[in-house]
Amino acid sequence: MSRDNARCISPSIGQGPGRCSATIRVQYCAVRNAPLPPTSTRKEKAMSEHVYKQIELTGSSTQSIQHAIENAIEKASRTLRNLHWLEVTGTRGHIEDGKVIHWQVSLKVGLRIED
Template sequence: MKDNVYKIIEITGTSATTIEDAVNKALKRAHKTIKGLSWFQVTETRGSIDKGKVQHWQVTLKVGFEIQDS
């Protein structure tokens, strides 16, 4: 097993429905430009409010992926 190196980026996904959906929306978008996303950690769960209801969940993630050798 070789000694891999990983990069960790921070992204925020938003969703009108659930925390899980906000996370998946963020991952789906990151996956468009970065291959090999491997793991994530939720670092903040916030949201905007409209008329006493959650309008948008805003979930911030650290996401790790292996740096490929060029």
């Protein structure tokens, strides 16, 4: 993004009239005159307005990080419905004799609330 196409969302942040400092630019600037998304001539389906609940899980495995994630999701899906997404928030391992012998992975999981 060039300085000519950037402006400060909050003029009090940055340097100069309506300009951001290079450090702040990524967080506080927006591109003006950005192209709008193309309009569709097809009948578009309305976006649904889902609501999600977030829970935190920690899965573990002696095999791999992936297996720890799969263990957490598989076990949670036995008692919870509508699991839709996950975010890995942390990864830990237990080391013995110079080898990782156990993995723990922390997750945030989104459950869609039923209508």
